Every structure is written in C-alpha cells, then in structure tokens.
Amino acid sequence: MKTVFFDVDTQIDFMYPAGSFYVPGASALIRRIAALNHFAASQGMPLVSTMDAHSENDPEFRQFPHHCVVGTTGQLKPQITMLDKRITVPNVHVKLSLGDAQQILLEKQTIDCFTNVNITALLEQWNASRYIVYGVVTEICVRKALEGLLATGKEVVLVQDAVQSINGKASAEMVGEMQRHGLRLGTAAEVMSA
Numbered sequence: 001m002k003t004v005f006f007d008v009d010t011q012i013d014f015m016y017p018a019g020s021f022y023v024p025g026a027s028a029l030i031r032r033i034a035a036l037n038h039f040a041a042s043q044g045m046p047l048v049s050t051m052d053a054h055s056e057n058d059p060e061f062r063q064f065p066h067h068c069v070v071g072t073t074g075q076l077k078p079q080i081t082m083l084d085k086r087i088t089v090p091n092v093h094v095k096l097s098l099g100d101a102q103q104i105l106l107e108k109q110t111i112d113c114f115t116n117v118n119i120t121a122l123l124e125q126w127n128a129s130r131y132i133v134y135g136v137v138t139e140i141c142v143r144k145a146l147e148g149l150l151a152t153g154k155e156v157v158l159v160q161d162a163v164q165s166i167n168g169k170a171s172a173e174m175v176g177e178m179q180r181h182g183l184r185l186g187t188a189a190e191v192m193s194a
Contacts, residue, residue, distance in 0.1 A: 004128040005040040006149070007033060007049040008113070008135030009065055010081055012069040013074035013134070019076055022069035023136045026164045032188050033162055034080040036134060038194045041083050041102040043051055046126055049077060049147065050116075050135070053091070053107035060110060077105075081140045091116045096125065111141045114148035123152065130155040134162035138171040146178055157184045 011032050015026045031156035040047040052068035053075065054060060061117045068075040086103035089096070094143065096118060098104070108116050131149045133156060135142055142163055165171035175183070 001130055002128045003040075003043075003130045003132060004123075004124065004126055005036065005043045005045055005047045006113075006131055006133045006135070006145055007037055007047060007081065008067075009050055009052060010077055010135050010138070010147050011051060011068050011074065012076050012078060013052075013072075013159065015078060017069070023063045023166060024163050026136050026145050029136075029164055030078050030080060031161055033134060034078070036132070036159065036162060036188055036191065037081050037083060037103070040132075046128075047083065047103045048106050048113075048122070049081070049086075049103055049112040050106045050108060050141070051075070051077065052109070052185065054109060058109060089118050089122070090117065093116075093117050096121055098125070112144035112148070113141070119148075128154060130157065132159060132186075134159040134188075136164050138163045138165035139167055139174050143174055143178075146183060149165065149182055150178065150183060155184065156182070157186045159188050160185050161187050 011158050013021050014023050015030055037047055053070050069163055083103040085100040085101050086105060088105040090107050106113060106116050133145055
C-alpha cells in the first residue's frame with residue numbers, strides 16, 4: 001500500500017513555549033513527530049512537511065498572532081524532525097524534481113496546505129492509496145489537510161497522539177464529523193508497527 005505521511009506545521013513558533021504562537025502541549029509531541037518522520041524515511045515513504053511561510057505583513061496576522069515569518073528562527077522546524085534529504089516546494093509554480101528527497105517542505109501562506117499550487121501535482125506523482133496525518137493545530141491547519149486528503153477518496157489516518165488542539169471541544173467535534181466521512185484514527189505506535 002503506497003503511503004504518504006503529512007507532518008502539518010510542526011514549526012518552532014507553534015511547537016515550543018518560546019514560540020510566538022505556541023500551541024499548549026505541542027512541545028510534548030516533538031519526539032513522537034520526529035519518530036514518525038524518521039519511520040517514513042526508513043520505510044521509503046514520502047513525507048510532506050507543510051510549513052507556514054509568511055511575510056512580515058501577511059494578511060493572516062489580522063486573524064492570528066504574528067508567526068512563522070520567512071527568515072526567522074520561529075519559521076523553522078525542530079531539527080530532530082528534519083530528514084537529511086529534503087527539498088522545499090514554494091507556493092509558486094515550479095517544475096517538480098523530487099530526486100531522492102525524503103522530505104518535502106511544502107510552503108503555504110494560509111491555513112490550508114491545498115492552497116500551495118504544486119500540491120495536486122505532488123499527490124498525482126505519488127498516487128498514494130493512504131495518507132497518515134499529524135501535527136498542529138488539529139482544528140485549524142490539520143483540519144484543512146484532512147479535508148483536502150479525504151477529498152481524494154483515499155484512506156486518511158489521523159495520528160491521535162501526534163496532534164495538538166487549541167480548542168479541545170472544536171477538535172473533537174471536527175474529528176467526529178470527519179470520521180463520518182471516512183477518516184480513520186490511529187496512534188503513532190500502530191502506524192509504526194504496521
């Protein structure tokens with residue numbers, strides 16, 4: 001079964017208490033997320049790591065705190081979650097040449113990774129039958145990734161112990177609704193033992 005892993009927005013500004021938009025509890029997930037990323041590489045499975053790549057005056061900052069500005073430390077991912085062979089895919093049309101890349105850093109300027117103009121071509125290139133999703137924030141950016149992946153008609157698994165919400169009630173309601181549309185739930189241990 002061709003599987004692609006989606007590591008959503010696990011960037012320093014979100015993952016560490018010193019970050020400008022820290023998601024409470026996210027720092028406890030870093031090692032688990034790193035394990036999932038490295039597991040994907042060890043199995044030869046592609047890993048998409050979505051990344052906010054904002055400008056200083058990004059329109060999103062009218063709704064959310066200032067975060068993940070390009071060129072700042074906060075925009076980076078924790079080093080432990082990075083794979084050796086990686087490429088960055090910006091949100092402009094590019095000729096996709098993945099080569100031996102294990103990790104695709106997919107840049108975006110909104111909460112929805114499907115606004116990156118290259119994502120459809122990426123997914124078509126892999127033609128996966130299953131997507132494994134984890135990261136932050138469950139009811140915001142993870143939600144958008146899940147919606148887009150479920151729309152492909154392929155199997156989508158949310159790794160419940162590798163996501164963090166800000167609003168637990170909204171997150172639980174969203175997950176319940178998506179389960180009615182085919183979302184499957186799993187744990188990191190289950191994913192890495194399959």
